[in-house]
Amino acid sequence: MSSRGSFPFIVTVGFMLFALFFGAGNLIFPVMLGQMSGENVWAANAGFIVTGVGLPLLGILALGFSGKSDLQSLASRVHPFFGLIFTVALYLSIGPLFAIPRTGTVSYEIGIKPFIGETNSFLPLLLFTLIFFGVTLYFSLKSSKLVDIIGKILTPLLLLFIGILIITVFIHPIGDIQAPSEGYQNHSFFKGFQEGYLTMDALAAFVFGIIIINTIKEKGASTRKQILGFSMKVALIAAALLAIIYTSLAYLGATSVEGLGQLENGGAILAGTSSYYFGAFGKVLLAFIVMAACLTTSIGLITACSSYFNKIVPSVSYKKWAIVFTVFSAIIANFGLSTLIEISVPVLVTLYPVAICLMFLTFLHPLFKGRSEIYQGSILFTFIISLFDGLQAAGIQINVINDLFSTILPWYSVGLGWIVPAIVGGLVGFLLMMIKKWGFSFSTVE
Numbered sequence: 001m002s003s004r005g006s007f008p009f010i011v012t013v014g015f016m017l018f019a020l021f022f023g024a025g026n027l028i029f030p031v032m033l034g035q036m037s038g039e040n041v042w043a044a045n046a047g048f049i050v051t052g053v054g055l056p057l058l059g060i061l062a063l064g065f066s067g068k069s070d071l072q073s074l075a076s077r078v079h080p081f082f083g084l085i086f087t088v089a090l091y092l093s094i095g096p097l098f099a100i101p102r103t104g105t106v107s108y109e110i111g112i113k114p115f116i117g118e119t120n121s122f123l124p125l126l127l128f129t130l131i132f133f134g135v136t137l138y139f140s141l142k143s144s145k146l147v148d149i150i151g152k153i154l155t156p157l158l159l160l161f162i163g164i165l166i167i168t169v170f171i172h173p174i175g176d177i178q179a180p181s182e183g184y185q186n187h188s189f190f191k192g193f194q195e196g197y198l199t200m201d202a203l204a205a206f207v208f209g210i211i212i213i214n215t216i217k218e219k220g221a222s223t224r225k226q227i228l229g230f231s232m233k234v235a236l237i238a239a240a241l242l243a244i245i246y247t248s249l250a251y252l253g254a255t256s257v258e259g260l261g262q263l264e265n266g267g268a269i270l271a272g273t274s275s276y277y278f279g280a281f282g283k284v285l286l287a288f289i290v291m292a293a294c295l296t297t298s299i300g301l302i303t304a305c306s307s308y309f310n311k312i313v314p315s316v317s318y319k320k321w322a323i324v325f326t327v328f329s330a331i332i333a334n335f336g337l338s339t340l341i342e343i344s345v346p347v348l349v350t351l352y353p354v355a356i357c358l359m360f361l362t363f364l365h366p367l368f369k370g371r372s373e374i375y376q377g378s379i380l381f382t383f384i385i386s387l388f389d390g391l392q393a394a395g396i397q398i399n400v401i402n403d404l405f406s407t408i409l410p411w412y413s414v415g416l417g418w419i420v421p422a423i424v425g426g427l428v429g430f431l432l433m434m435i436k437k438w439g440f441s442f443s444t445v446e
Helices: 003-021 024-066 071-075 080-097 099-111 123-140 146-171 188-199 201-218 224-260 266-312 318-333 337-364 372-393 399-408 419-445
Strands: none
Touching (some): 003 024, 003 201, 003 224, 024 071, 024 099, 024 188, 024 224, 024 266, 024 337, 071 080, 071 337, 080 099, 080 201, 080 266, 080 337, 099 318, 123 266, 123 318, 146 224, 188 201, 201 224, 224 266, 266 318, 337 419, 372 399
16 A cells, blocks of 8 residues: 555545444434433443443454454354354344334434424324335435435535534533432443443444455555554544544533433434524434434445345345345334333343453454353353453343352443453363363373
8 A cells, every 4th residue: 555645545534434333223322321321421431332342343353353354254164054153143233133124213203203292102103114114125225326416415414503502502502510319329320331331232243344445455554564554553543533523422421411301212312402593403413324324324224134134044135135134124223213222232231242252252362362262261261250241231140140140240230240260261161172182182192
């Protein structure tokens, strides 16, 4: 890669990575965190940035470091069966189970609900999702650059409007920051850490990372050192943009409580804040931009998921997968944004520690020469703890297990009880590897 063309290239790809991560759905979580954390907003925001910004970018670098061409081949270092199951679970999570339905519900919360008010009828959301996902399916089945053109126009417009809104908030905040809600009174950093899971960006990084790395390779990077070097620079640009926006949105949420009260979700907060400052015009403009941005995200995710599942099950065509995923997403979207977020938490609490563990094992891969026993031990022990964390998040209390883990595992109470088991599991895998090696040596001598 020529040094002369490297800086514009890094900036361009850095903004592309930012745009990949920053969907309209990511707007709703920082503002909600701000409302709930109140005076502890900065500590909570710091935790949110670790998982909402740091981990996704770590995932990008892990893929570059691994030299693998896709997530399934990377995860297959643990075991081919794990590689398949983990990849399928990840695509379903960032696809029809949570992320794709969320594009519809966020669009409804910000683009429609402020104009019709609260209603007990299911019809407005149903009609909207039929139209929204009908358009999604149409463009998912078309080979058209229209989506790319819309995305390139709408992402800057969305950022411009949010930027104006944020500047206005800093100059004239709606009110003073209030006391934190019950969940954020203690351990607010770790609460924010877990809230960052909701962005799902650390999971999406395994998919987006391939796009970034292929882009870098197309420009002439061939060695691992070159790919990692450019990936790091690109990642820092995206990280800075995400961190600034998330922090500003958290402050927006924290200062909105006095004027708007505690609202149900981040979509309602954004719509209320926009209306407070800019009246009907601001509400209409925000609605249009967010709905269009959500639509392009929805189309992109349907396309990615349908392509992957067509690859592993070629007997089912891309078109059929697209129809199935779109219809399923439309059904799930009708549960509403708050319910959708609530049911996604247990799954994300289970998946995220496994994804984080896989990232760190990828960086440590050369130290233990990629021995599968170490991958398997660390991932297995991590999954056992994260599974019970997920059950607890779902309201399924197994008191005997929870009491045991709370007693023997550091940081279990703040959702990080999997860290020590991940290390222990790796050591157990190492011992098993050595036992196998010694057993083979003894049998050879005999």
